[in-house]
Amino acid sequence: MDWAVFETWGKRISAWGRQYHETIRNRPVRAQVAPGDMLNALPASPPEQGEPLDAVFRDFEADVMPGITHWQHPCFFAYFPANATPPSMLADYLTTVIAPQCMLWQTSPAATEMETRMLDWLRQSLGLPDAYEGVIQDCASSATLAAVLTMREKALNWAGNEQGLSGQVRLRIYCSDEVHTSVDRAIWVAGIGQENLVRIPTKGSMRGMDPDALEAAIVADRAVGFLPAGVIISVGGTGTGGTDPVGAICDVAQRHGLFSHVDAAWAGAAMICPEFRTLWQGVEAADSIVFNPHKWLGMQFDCSAHFLKNPDDLVRTLAIRPEYLKTHGTDGIINYSEWSVPLGRRFRALKIWFVLRSYGLDGLRAMIRDHVRWSVALHDRLAAAPGFEIITPPVLSLFTFRFAPDGATDLDALNQRLVDAINDDGRIYLTQTRVNGALAIRFQAGQASCTEADVAMAGDVILEIAAQMERT
Missing domain, CATH: 3.90.1150.170 (Aspartate Aminotransferase, domain 1)
Structure with a gap:
């Protein structure tokens, strides 16, 4: 494809996008198709010769669109939103066009430094203390995995990555039944094991974790030789909005030396409104906090804000520095690939900048x-x-x-x-x-x-x- 054709199709797809969003109310919210419809519409083998984009786009409208559930539909009241506002779409379009790989400062200085500033803008927007620094993860599941890995390493005095978990004392992580299933998956991936994820009873209309029951479980586990490592706190859980008493749970965690991670993937966005911050009162005591701007702030998936009181613990857990990833001759820089599981990183801060400045x-x-x-x-x-x-x-x-x-x-x-x-x-x-x-x-x-x-x-x-x- 030459660049003149690219320009023509860029304009055409932009016009199609406007028409799609202006008429989206005319579509059923959930895809009205049967299993296999899309699969059967696609040829079993790839084409040997290229085709004109007119043909590709015609099949896109005929075969793909009927199988799309319209997450941007104004009557999408399922799950949680995955909002894509127009400024966010434009920012992601620019990111796609320039296609930077933002793993290191030297590979994309502007992306790295904008990420630093945008996460601080978000921190201020939520009313979090200056002590927190932030990084963009792809989703809250990745942030929770990073937090669980950090819990593991801190509890094992940084021996887990080096020695593995075989022969180590059994770790324990605590949460309620209201947490997202990504917590279970993080426990699996971190090698801690489902049996060591301890579910603490909830109480009250907010279906929050009982601090006294948490403390009793920690004491009981230590008495039989387990090693309590961390607690995962829910704010606005997916099922019913279940919310733990954040301050009281953090107090228990601090008394027992446990790392605390707050999962506010959906509800965290509402904390830009001061009157809603009672929902996570005491959050300033947490070690780690995550919320998804791509849910309720219109910043388009994927864009998850992960705040840490001590990022050095996360970097110590995840960073690997072979020679080819070193930036020589520059001190004090941040390489955000050391703050996340994937090495590769997209320029996700740009859409935060576009949305905050637009609205x-x-x-x-x-x-x-x-x-x-x-x-x-x-x-x-x-x-x-x-x-x-x-x-x-x-x-x-x-x-x-x-x-x-x-x-x-x-x-x-x-x-x-x-x-x-x-x-x-x-x-x-x-x-x-x-x-x-x-x-x-x-x-x-x-x-x-x-x-x-x-x-x-x-x-x-x-x-x-x-x-x-x-x-x-």
Whole structure:
């Protein structure tokens, strides 16, 4: 492809992108396809000869787009948002065009230094103390893995990487049932083992870890020869928004010399609003914190902000410095590849810069406050609707509910049918979870282009389809 063709197609795809977003409400939120549709549309063998891009793009629209679930749809109320605002898209387009490899300062000085500044902008936006320094990880799962590896190395006096875990004392990591499954995976990858991830009971409406139970578990484990290494704290967990009492858990961790990591992947974005910071009161005592700007700040996947009180511990855990990765003749530089598991790094700070400068914190705060307010209004509406019950109250813009009409049996099956019927209808998209073993339906508002009318319409759809099910 010559550059004139590139320019032509760049303009055409930009125009297509505008049309896509301006008409996205006309599409069903969730892909309405069957397993195998996309696979069967693709030839079994690669082409021997090149084809004109017109043909490729025609097949993209015909074969690919029907199989896309539209995460940027304003009625996407499932999972958590993965917002891609226009400034973020433009920044990622520029990143794609210049295609830098940002593993070292010398390979992309501007990217490295912008990352330093943008993470400090985000730190200030969240009200975190000056003591924290930040790095962009691809996702919260990677940040949690990095934190678990650091817990392991600190607890073993930095012997794990060198000697392996065979013959070492068994480590213990603590969390509640409300944490994301990425914690389990981090425990596996770090070699600590599922049996050594200790689940601490929760209590209260926030479904938070019990500090007294945590302390008792640590003491009991030490008494039988285990080595407590760290605690993972949930703020706004995926299932119900479960949130631990951050300050109290950090106090326990500090008393026992444990490394503390706060997973606020979704909820952390809301901390740009000072009134929501009570949700993680005491967070300044944590060793490590992660949140995803790509969820609720419109900074396009992938972009996860990982803050550390002592980055040297992370670097000591992850850094490998062969001669070909050394930067000679320059002191005091940061090589962010030493702060993350992958060596290769994209220029992700650029989209943070574009978004913060385009909207400002006031614009982003207004969006988050609207989402919370609209979601609470829907919660109140469903709480008052006959046949519905609230299972967990709102945590920011997330709550769970269940359809439980009089005389209904097997509520799990009934609510799964309701979720399936809603998603097959296509106007909105919801997901389910389990609370105390029983199935419940999740609702969260967070898509950047969502309006108050969209959330009200979600309530109409839920009530309408539930009424249809009662009549059949």
